[in-house]
Amino acid sequence: MTYLDFAATVPMLPEVIKAMHEAETKFFANASALHTPGHLAMNQIEHTRELLAQLINADPEEIIFTSGASESNNTVMRTFEGCQIETSPLEHHSVIEAARILKGDSLPKLYSYMLANNETGEILDFYKSKEDCYFHSDLTQALGKIPVDVKKLGLDYATFSAHKIGGPIGVGALYIKKGVPFKPLIIGGNQENKRRGGTYNTVGIIGFGAALEHVLKNKTWEKYDTKVRELRDLLAKRILGEIPGSSLNTDLTPKKSLPNILNVSFRAAEGESIQLYLDAEGVIVSTGSACAAGDIKPSHVLMAKTGDAEVAHSSIRFSFDLSNTIQDVDRVMEVLPGVVDRLQKMSTIPFDSSQ
Numbered sequence: 001m002t003y004l005d006f007a008a009t010v011p012m013l014p015e016v017i018k019a020m021h022e023a024e025t026k027f028f029a030n031a032s033a034l035h036t037p038g039h040l041a042m043n044q045i046e047h048t049r050e051l052l053a054q055l056i057n058a059d060p061e062e063i064i065f066t067s068g069a070s071e072s073n074n075t076v077m078r079t080f081e082g083c084q085i086e087t088s089p090l091e092h093h094s095v096i097e098a099a100r101i102l103k104g105d106s107l108p109k110l111y112s113y114m115l116a117n118n119e120t121g122e123i124l125d126f127y128k129s130k131e132d133c134y135f136h137s138d139l140t141q142a143l144g145k146i147p148v149d150v151k152k153l154g155l156d157y158a159t160f161s162a163h164k165i166g167g168p169i170g171v172g173a174l175y176i177k178k179g180v181p182f183k184p185l186i187i188g189g190n191q192e193n194k195r196r197g198g199t200y201n202t203v204g205i206i207g208f209g210a211a212l213e214h215v216l217k218n219k220t221w222e223k224y225d226t227k228v229r230e231l232r233d234l235l236a237k238r239i240l241g242e243i244p245g246s247s248l249n250t251d252l253t254p255k256k257s258l259p260n261i262l263n264v265s266f267r268a269a270e271g272e273s274i275q276l277y278l279d280a281e282g283v284i285v286s287t288g289s290a291c292a293a294g295d296i297k298p299s300h301v302l303m304a305k306t307g308d309a310e311v312a313h314s315s316i317r318f319s320f321d322l323s324n325t326i327q328d329v330d331r332v333m334e335v336l337p338g339v340v341d342r343l344q345k346m347s348t349i350p351f352d353s354s355q
C-alpha cells in the first residue's frame, strides 16, 4: 500500500504503541487518586504536559488535555459564547460550526485563525491582523511539521491533536494563556484544575507523550522541511508535467504551505472517483478533509480559495510523512495518469487532453 493520507491520521509510532502497551498495566490507576498508583499515573501525565510545553514554548500549567482537536476548538468557542467571533474561512468544521452557533455581538472579541490548513497546507498570515482581541489558533496540522511557538505567534489559545503526530486518536490538548477568559466545556470534575472534567485518559496521554518525545528528539520539522518537501514538490512537478488538465491548489513557495501537503485539481475528473480508482490500486489519498467525506458539498476551503465548484469537486489531497520515499511518488505516477485520463474521457465536461 502507498499511504499518502497522513494529514487525516498518522499511524501510531512503534514507540507510542510500546509506551501505551506498558502503561496499560503499569499506570492503570485513576490519576486523581491520592494513593501511590494514582500518583505514578499523574506523574506520567505531567511528563507529557511538560513535553508539549517545551515544544510550543508554554508553561505546563497553561496546557489541558482533551479528547482531541475538535474538543479543544469547541472549548474555546464555548468560552466566547455570545461574544464576537471571527474565523478564517479556511477553519476546520469544529471551529466554523461552533462559531456559527455560539457567536453573538457582546464584547470581548475572539479571532480564530489556523496556522496551517489541513486541505491545502496553506500557511495563513494571521498574526498581522490581530488587535484588541483574544486570539486562538488551531495548530493541529502545524505541530511537528513547522516550528510552533505560542509566544512568538502571540496566541491566547491553541489547539493540538495527538493523532496527527503519531500519537493515539482521541487525545488532544489546549493551550490557555495565563489570565485569559476560560469556561470549561466539560463541567463536573476537579481534573485539570477544574478546566476539564472527566477521568484522565492516562494511557492515551502517555502515548501522546511518546509522540511528542519523537518530535522533540528528531526535530521533525527540520526533516519535513528538506526530505518531505522534496518528495512533495517532485510529485507536484511530475503531475503538472505528465497529467493534462492538472492544476495545483497548494502554493509550493516555502513558508506559504506546510511541506507535507499537496492539493491538486484535475479538470473534468471527479475527486471521489480518482480516490476510489487509486484505492483499488493500493494508493491511498483523500479528497479535501476526511471529516467532510460523504458530504456532497464541495470543500469549503477550496471554495473559499478558488470560488470554483468544479475545481473543488475535482481535487485530491496527497499528504506525506517522514516514512515516504521516492518509490511512493513513482507508484502514484504509475497509476494516476491512467486514472485521470479514463475519467476525463468519460466526463460530460468537454475536455481535450491534447491541449
Ligand code: PMP
Pocket: 007, 008, 067, 068, 069, 070, 071, 092, 094, 114, 117, 118, 138, 140, 141, 160, 161, 162, 170, 171, 172, 289, 291
Ligand atoms: N483541526 C484540524 C486543522 C484538523 O486537521 C483536524 C483533523 N482533521 C481537527 C481539527 C480535528 O481533530 P481531532 O480528530 O483530534 O478532533
